[in-house]
Amino acid sequence: MKREWAPAALALRDAVRAVLADHGGVEIARSAEERPRVRGDDLRPALESVGVLDLDPLGDAEESEAAMLAVRACGAVVAPWPLARALSVPVEWRARCQAIYVVDGPVSHLDHADLFESAGAVPLGGDPLPRAVAPTGSRSRAPLDPFGVPVELRGPAGAAALPDRALLMSFVLDGFWVAGALETVALQAAGYAGTRRQFGRPIGRFGEIRWRLADIAVAMDGLDELATYTWFQVHRGRATLADALALRLGMLEAADSVLRHAHQVFGAIGLCEEHDLTVLDRHLAPVLLRPASLSRTRSLLLEAVNRHGFRGTFDVPRR
Template sequence: MDTRLPDDAGQLADAATRRFRRLGGVDAARRAEADPATRETARKALDELGVFDLDVRADADQLLAGAVLCRAAGAVVLPWPLIPHLMRVSGRHLVLIDPGHVRVDHGAVGLSWLGANVTGSAWPLEAGPPDVAGRLGPFVTGAVLGEEQPGRIDSDDIARYLTLQSWTILGALESALAEVTGHVRTRHQFGRALSQFQAVRFTMADVTIAVRGLEQLAKLTIWRLGRGDADQRVADAMALRLHAAETAVTTLRASHQMYGALGFCDETDLSVLDRHLQPSLRYPLSAERLARALVPFAGSGALTSRIA
């Protein structure tokens, strides 16, 4: 099976990667922590790429374009809420939430928010200031729920959101893998590069296979979103999102093991990638709660590996 991206999607991915590099790559997120106003440069970069004209609901090509943009943005943990913009509903920026513990990444950028849970219930959100106490990411804010809306968010939108979130995680993990691969090749102990030690090689092989596996599942899932019934599409997206979270745990744990204490210092891109990725890994649901949410789909037969 040929899993290469179509030429148009590949060219868009390359253009986005080059533009985000001109922003400074991961360093743009690092600068934004010191001066949140610099996030406006990320929004301008997205505007230059034509992101705000995309309609990921229109057809499979535009959804794939959104996915490759999310992957490129995830690779530099772009300090702007890209997915909520791609998934906006009636002028409001859609974000999936846990209604019992409402948090919004980049909630303070001044957008109009619409929160929804994974079953489609929706509420207007009023985002607060940065959530300093126990926050899970540099730009996470609390939010206040308005009155629940009478309509529901379409299940396909839930599937699209979770899928785009998984592509964002994929991009960040690919950057972490590249970062730690360079480290083990250049870091020497006992007169040898770390990459020459067998245990390190085994660990790096496991992580590389895990990240490449996530990439293949992400491509398969986005292809399957145009097939099957609504329950199957949501189940596919949830399964991908769960696998992305599990792969992130494996990748980040191994990366920090290779770096040691240095990996928790903000001088390294790994530290920035890890901290900025946490909201995508934990919201709207933790990996454990996602797994529980998948159980009914397994019982109904919607969770299947069969390719129609």
């Protein structure tokens, strides 16, 4: 597997980072909760200015790499524009569909659904024909679902089924978005451990904090490696739903580890609304809960492995 990203992809990542930094970084997410128009009036034009919204994750290797790194850069500041949902739409569909959501079972809310005039929802393991997403009210502003919008799923959003690779790539995009957010959490935890002093020395010199930082690093590295490997497989048409769900399971477990240990490192300050860790944690919640929670993802993965088998260090045949 190729681990080095193309120079053009890295250049776009840096451009996205610069644009987001100019707009306040994590502060964009905080301000969008109070002024939701920020998403469409400020953030979308900023992303359009560097060409992010035109990327095709299923295009050539360089463009696909650029899409992954752009999504990761947006995740690093939990940018409140659903880039992963927009880029999940196959290029040939984008004139009539602006976003694709993957759902599992009955759906009551979808994040940022109010931003799109036309969006489709595809059930996991069901009919791949997208159903139209219709907002039925204003966003809920629930603490752990800050941009959740009540919706109902209606008739078919088109005549064509969503290609398998597009469905799988949706999971990969989520994996990179979460990896970006967790990297920010990890860097903040490490920085705080180096500057916060107790008993005359930085808390990062205490064993209790060191092993928490070590667990954060291991979880981060594991998610990075798994997301990159799954992207490699999906882009080349070698992956199945089992691979995508394995990535989601790894993503959920990594997020649980990183956030849990980071809150222990920060202590009470990490629970304050003024601290970025709280914003990152809250804005990660929707993607960690939808389309499936940790336990549900495990069940779906088992079903997918039985149906498709699983290629890995020790291959599992399908049953």
